[in-house]
Amino acid sequence: MMQFYAILKDSFREAIDGFVIYLMIGLSLLLVVILGSISYTPDAATDALPKALGREFRLIFPARGASSAPTGMPVEYHATEIEDISNGAKFVLKVGPLKQEADLKDGKPEPQKRVEEKKDEPDMFRSAVYAWREPAGEKIKNPFAKMGAQGKGGGRTKNELEIVTPAIGGPADLRAITDDEMAAFLKYQFTTFVGVDVVKITRRPGIAEPEYKFDVEITGISGARGWPHSVYVLFGAVPPFKGVPLGQALYFIQDVIVNGIGAAVTLMISVVITAFFIPNLLRKGSVDLLISKPISRVGLLVYKYIGGLTFIFILSSISIGGVWLVMAARSGSWSPGFLLVIPVLTFTFAILYSVSTLVAVFTRSAIASILVTLGFMLCLYIFGQVKSFFDLNKIAAVTELPEWSYTLVDSLNTILPRYKDLDKLTTKIVVDNTMTEGQARLTGIFTEYPSWGGAVGVSLAFIAVMLALSCWRFIRRDN
Amino acid sequence: MSVIETRDLRKTYGRVEALKGVSIRVEKGQIYGLLGQNGAGKTTLIKVLLGIVRKTDGEAELLGRPAGAPDARRRVGYLPEDHQFPGYHTGYSLMDFYGALYGVPVDERRRKIPETLELVGIAGRMNSKIRTYSKGMKQRLGIAQALLHDPDLIILDEPTDGVDPLGRREIRELMQRLKERGHSIFLNSHLLGEVELICDRVAILQQGVLVREGTIADLTQQKGRYEIGVAPGQAFPADAVIKLGYSAIPVPDKPELFEVSLTEGQTIDPVIKLVYDKGMQLRHLVERKQTLEDAFLATVEGAEPGVDTRPRRPRAARQVGGRDRK
Numbered sequence: 100m101m102q103f104y105a106i107l108k109d110s111f112r113e114a115i116d117g118f119v120i121y122l123m124i125g126l127s128l129l130l131v132v133i134l135g136s137i138s139y140t141p142d143a144a145t146d147a148l149p150k151a152l153g154r155e156f157r158l159i160f161p162a163r164g165a166s167s168a169p170t171g172m173p174v175e176y177h178a179t180e181i182e183d184i185s186n187g188a189k190f191v192l193k194v195g196p197l198k199q200e201a202d203l204k205d206g207k208p209e210p211q212k213r214v215e216e217k218k219d220e221p222d223m224f225r226s227a228v229y230a231w232r233e234p235a236g237e238k239i240k241n242p243f244a245k246m247g248a249q250g251k252g253g254g255r256t257k258n259e260l261e262i263v264t265p266a267i268g269g270p271a272d273l274r275a276i277t278d279d280e281m282a283a284f285l286k287y288q289f290t291t292f293v294g295v296d297v298v299k300i301t302r303r304p305g306i307a308e309p310e311y312k313f314d315v316e317i318t319g320i321s322g323a324r325g326w327p328h329s330v331y332v333l334f335g336a337v338p339p340f341k342g343v344p345l346g347q348a349l350y351f352i353q354d355v356i357v358n359g360i361g362a363a364v365t366l367m368i369s370v371v372i373t374a375f376f377i378p379n380l381l382r383k384g385s386v387d388l389l390i391s392k393p394i395s396r397v398g399l400l401v402y403k404y405i406g407g408l409t410f411i412f413i414l415s416s417i418s419i420g421g422v423w424l425v426m427a428a429r430s431g432s433w434s435p436g437f438l439l440v441i442p443v444l445t446f447t448f449a450i451l452y453s454v455s456t457l458v459a460v461f462t463r464s465a466i467a468s469i470l471v472t473l474g475f476m477l478c479l480y481i482f483g484q485v486k487s488f489f490d491l492n493k494i495a496a497v498t499e500l501p502e503w504s505y506t507l508v509d510s511l512n513t514i515l516p517r518y519k520d521l522d523k524l525t526t527k528i529v530v531d532n533t534m535t536e537g538q539a540r541l542t543g544i545f546t547e548y549p550s551w552g553g554a555v556g557v558s559l560a561f562i563a564v565m566l567a568l569s570c571w572r573f574i575r576r577d578n
Numbered sequence: 579m580s581v582i583e584t585r586d587l588r589k590t591y592g593r594v595e596a597l598k599g600v601s602i603r604v605e606k607g608q609i610y611g612l613l614g615q616n617g618a619g620k621t622t623l624i625k626v627l628l629g630i631v632r633k634t635d636g637e638a639e640l641l642g643r644p645a646g647a648p649d650a651r652r653r654v655g656y657l658p659e660d661h662q663f664p665g666y667h668t669g670y671s672l673m674d675f676y677g678a679l680y681g682v683p684v685d686e687r688r689r690k691i692p693e694t695l696e697l698v699g700i701a702g703r704m705n706s707k708i709r710t711y712s713k714g715m716k717q718r719l720g721i722a723q724a725l726l727h728d729p730d731l732i733i734l735d736e737p738t739d740g741v742d743p744l745g746r747r748e749i750r751e752l753m754q755r756l757k758e759r760g761h762s763i764f765l766n767s768h769l770l771g772e773v774e775l776i777c778d779r780v781a782i783l784q785q786g787v788l789v790r791e792g793t794i795a796d797l798t799q800q801k802g803r804y805e806i807g808v809a810p811g812q813a814f815p816a817d818a819v820i821k822l823g824y825s826a827i828p829v830p831d832k833p834e835l836f837e838v839s840l841t842e843g844q845t846i847d848p849v850i851k852l853v854y855d856k857g858m859q860l861r862h863l864v865e866r867k868q869t870l871e872d873a874f875l876a877t878v879e880g881a882e883p884g885v886d887t888r889p890r891r892p893r894a895a896r897q898v899g900g901r902d903r904k
Contacts, residue, residue, distance in 0.1 A: 105678030109664075116666035384662035388723075391628045392679040393652035577591065577631040 102394050103402050110376060110406025111413075119372050120414075123365070127418035130361065134352060135425030138335070139328045139345055141320045144188030147327040148178040150342055151293045155537060157197070159227055161235040161263060164287055167540065168235060170265040172227035173197035178315075187298070187318035192285065194311040196223040222309045225273040228284045230265030232276075237264045278302045282313070289317060292537040293325040294346070322431030324349070325535040349430060349533035353437055357422050358525050362444055365414065367473065370451055373407040374468040377459035381573075397570045404456050404566065411448045415441045436532030443525045450516040450558050451476055453565035460569040460576075476518075483519020486512055516558040520549035579606050579642070581731045581762045582627060587636035589622050596622040598786040599636065604779070606730075609753060609763040611777035613770065613874055618783040620766045621659055624733055628656060641730060652680060655724030659735040659766070661716075665709030669695060669719050672708060673726055680727040690726055698722045699748060713740035721749065725756070732756065735766045750776050774798070774870035782877050790877050797873045799865075802840035805829060807862030808853060815856055819849055835862060 114120050141147065156176055158169045175197045181190040268276075278301075286297040295317040303312040320326045324346030329339040340348070380386060380403055389399055419441050427433045455472040459465070489508045492500060527548050530539045582604035589597040596619045604610040614620045625631040626638055629646020638645035641653050663672055670691055677687040695701040698718040703711065711719065717740050724732055734753075738746040746769070753763055753776055767773050773780060774794055781791040790797060808814050814836050816826040824844065829835040838849055846863075853860050868876070 101678050101681060105675050109667075109675050112666050112671065113664065379664065382662055384658060384660045385664065387625070387628075387630050387658040388656070388661055388663075388676070389679070390630050391651060391654070391656040391658070392676065393648040393681065394679055395648065577625075 102398065103405075106399070106402035107406050107409055110403060110409065113376060113379070113406075114372065114410045117372070119368065120410075123368055123372075123414060124417060127414065127421065130357070130418060131421035131425055133333070134356075134422050135429065136332065136334045137352070137426075137429060138331045139348060139430045140331065140339075141186075141323070141345075142327045142329055142342060144178075144181045144183050144190065144320070146342065147320070148181060148188065148190060150327045150344075151325060152176040152178060152192075155541070156288055156292050157227075158292070158537065158541070159231045159265065160291070160537075160540065161230055161233060161266060163232060164291065166235045166263060167543075168238065168263045169541065169544070170230055170235065170263050172223055172230060172265060174223045174227045184316075184318075186321050187295070187316065188320065189314075189316045191303070192300075192313040192315045194224050194285075194313070196220075196309055221268075221270070222273055224281070224309060224311055225276045226265070226268060228276050228281050229268040229273055231284045231287065232280060233266035233268070235263035236266050281311070285313060285315070289315075290536075292535055293317075294323040294535040295319050295326060324432065324533060325538065344535075344538075345430060345432070346534035346538060349426065349432060350529055352426065353422070353440075353533060354526050354529040357419065358440055358444075358522075358529060361418065362415075362440075362447075362525075365411065365418070365444070366448055366451065366476065369411045369414065369448055370455060370472045370476070371469055373410055373452060374455050374459065374472065375465045376403055376407050377456050378463050378465045378468065381460065381463045396573050400456070400460070400570055400573050401566065404452065404569075407452050407456075408445055408449055412441070412445045415444045419444070432533070434532040436528050439528050440525050443521055443528075446555070446558065447518060447521050449562055450479075450518060453562040453569075457565045457569045457572075460572045479515065479518035482511060482515060483522065486519060487523075513557070514561075516561040517549060517554035518558075520554035521558070523548055524551060524554055580604060580639075581606050581608075581641055582610070582764060583637075583639045584623070584627075585637040587623070587626065587638050588634045589619075589626055589631065590634045596786050597626070597633075600783070600786070600788045602781050602788065602791065604762060604764060606762050607757065607760055608778045609757050609765060609776050611773040611780040612764065612766045612783065613768075613773065613780060613870075614783035615878055617785075619786040620783055621735060623783070624656075624658075624735055624764070624766060628654065628733070652727075653730045655727065655729035655732045657717075657720040657724045657732075657734045657737055659739070661720050663708045663716060663719065665707060667708050668706060669700060669704040669708060669711070669722075672719065673704075673723055676723045677726050682727050687726075694722045694726050695719075697725070697752065699745070714742060714745055717741050718745070718749075721752070729761070731762045731764065733764045733766075736768065737765070738767065738769055738772060746772065770869070770871040770874055780870070782874060784878050790873075794870060798867050798870055802844070803866040804838045804840075804846055804849075805832075805835050805862060805864045805866055806838050806849065806853075806860070807835040809859040809861050810834070812858045815852060815858070818852055818856070822848055822852065824849060837866070 157174055158171050160166050160169055173196060175195055177193040177195075178190045179193060181188060281302060282300045285300055289295055289297050296319045297315065298318050299314065299316040301314050303314060306312045322345065325344050327342040328345045328348065329341045330343050330348050331339045377400075380389065380399070390396065419438065423435070423437045426437075451472050454475050455468040458468040458471045462468070486508055489500070489505060492498060527543070530542050534542065580603045582602065584603075585601050586599045587597050587601065588595070588599055600619070600623060602610075612620050612623065622631065626633045627640050627645045628651060633645065640647070640650040643650035667675065673691040673695065674687055677691065678684075682690070692701055692704065695704045698721050700711075700715050700718050700722070703715065708716065708719070717737065721734065721737055724734065737753075738749055741749060750772055753765070756763060757776075765773065765777060777794060779791070779793055780797055782789050782797075806814070814826075816836055819826040819836075819838060823841070825839045826836045829837050838846070840846065850860060850863070
């Protein structure tokens with residue numbers, strides 16, 4: 100343990116010896132400061148509610164939300180008599196059938212036409228509550244394929260696009276829906292798609308069905324992931340972005356800026372910095388000193404490898420931890436899931452660094468290590484994009500591809516480290532921790548998330564093979 | 579008890595034979611010098627002992643354990659030739675790093691590092707980055723790191739390389755003190771004068787072959803050659819000595835002295851008796867010796883330097899030196 104700690108400390112000294120590490124820490128801190136300059140102010144309810152009650156609010160997850168596949172009902176929600184209260188709002192929620200284009204004249208509904216032509220149609224809101232309460236109806240897999248794209252990869256994946264038909268209630272079933280069930284349904288919709296707490300929701304009597312009115316009081320709009328916010332950048336020095344759901348703003352910053360661009364830059368620079376560790380260790384005049392000490396060559400190499408990983412672990416802890424802290428403080432969203440990006444990013448780097456180590460042991464050249472590792476990183480990225488396209492094609496059947504191409508891509512995916520999968524998994528972490536539950540579930544429908552076991556297991560096996568080859572070469576080599 | 583023992587040790591790099599059946603034995607408490615030209619196999623021998631390279635054949639033991647065994651390496655301090663210390667370390671942090679690799683407890687390291695650096699004369703710069711050290715300071719640091727864990731055996735490959743004359747003397751004195759404390763020292767040096775001054779035994783390697791081995795006295799002695807002189811005003815009876823069957827020639831630059839050479843089975847006694855019988859007075863009689871450098875040069879004279887036998891990718895067969903020694 101003393102030797103392990105000594106080599107970690109040595110690697111740390113080596114890492115902090117150059118200016119690049121300080122440049123990276125400086126850039127990380129700059130990023131933290133910039134993101135800390137962003138504030139998120141919940142929009143007034145009069146502006147926010149029309150957006151919050153938009154298209155997603157009409158989606159329904161049957162079986163009281165237990166169904167993973169959504170369905171929908173043509174119901175329209177409209178807020179009136181809106182009153183802002185502290186961190187919340189009071190308003191009247193009008194619910195009625197969704198007005199189709201044909202029902203509108205100059206953008207206004209034609210009441211006479213509706214009454215005459217649609218009086219025999221079932222009550223859409225009660226149907227929506229019934230569909231939410233009851234288990235889902237028939238499952239429809241790969242609906243795009245059914246629209247004329249059969250045979251284009253459909254049926255190759257466990258995660259086919261799946262929607263469900265709503266449970267259809269008869270007139271008696273719909274009449275049996277109680278006011279409490281309607282309130283529970285609406286409460287679920289507000290929680291799932293807006294992320295606010297419903298303090299009170301009561302149906303107003305005396306409104307002719309199929310129209311409904313509910314007195315609603317909500318709270319917790321500050322920090323609510325689905326509530327539109329105004330995003331002020333650089334302490335308000337530039338005009339704000341208005342009407343952005345908080346979750347989407349946080350998702351963009353955390354996944355696109357930090358976990359996307361920031362992580363890619365961090366990985367590349369880390370590859371460059373740490374590429375010198377092993378060649379320096381193997382340098383003539385240096386390696387003799389180390390090998391003559393009572394430490395095995397395997398131990399020496401593996402400890403040095405882990406030393407390289409601690410470098411990016413510390414760096415990502417500073418940047419991601421700092422970003423999380425300032426964003427949580429500014430947005431009020433203290434969900435700690437984003438911090439999981441730190442170990443995932445470190446693990447992603449572990450894949451790349453195992454390649455760098457192997458090249459370094461064979462060539463003793465830092466330049467060769469950098470070039471091969473960055474090339475490998477690019478290949479993995481390209482392959483990840485190809486794999487994502489094939490996965491999407493399995494779901495959406497965009498184009499017809501030969502059978503062998505699926506076999507080839509799946510085979511390569513089996514043996515190659517799951518670089519893209521790890522990226523998808525961190526995206527999932529970010530989605531789950533920034534977006535509302537409803538948005539996160541909808542995102543998951545169009546994304547084939549890999550399993551943690553597969554992504555980590557195959558990547559670990561790859562790392563083990565790379566390190567085993569490196570150790571074998573190091574042991575066999577006369578220095 | 580021997581601290582180093584090799585028997586018919588062989589090492590080849592591709593087709594290059596770096597060691598060709600070397601057998602040596604270093605006893606505990608000795609300072610043992612290893613001499614040889616560049617490429618003679620000295621560094622390879624050390625590397626085999628420390629497990630840095632693998633032997634091809636033969637046997638090598640270090641402190642009673644197979645060469646390269648970690649428990650043996652724990653009791654050895656090593657200063658390699660052309661060592662390169664990481665420039666990002668200070669003298670202190672490097673000692674701390676290596677001490678930890680040797681398993682020296684942290685408290686002991688804190689106490690011993692300044693002491694050891696003081697011993698080699700660089701304690702005043704122990705908190706400076708190594709990249710600011712001179713060659714001599716790095717060499718002293720190298721010696722210090724080899725001593726930190728109080729090893730039983732210290733292997734020094736060119737320890738005075740780059741060190742000024744005063745520093746060389748300090749290092750010699752340090753080695754003497756270490757010997758007095760019971761440490762064994764295996765010394766590889768080109769500076770024959772130093773080796774002669776401090777080593778108990780010496781081995782000479784030539785192109786991978788052990789060509790001479792013994793004490794300094796053994797190697798420098800010139801058996802059967804005497805300088806002899808008689809009292810002023812008397813003429814040395816060279817002709818009579820030659821008639822006795824000896825050779826007698828004037829010593830260059832010393833006309834009053836003659837060099838008398840003995841052949842196998844002869845002693846100097848008949849020559850002394852002859853001088854006295856002729857009524858002369860003997861004033862000078864010394865058995866001639868040579869320096870270690872003379873002995874070394876005499877041993878390797880005529881042989882071409884070896885090749886640097888560091889491992890390279892074998893391409894084609896190469897001839898070691900300039901002639902076939904088989």
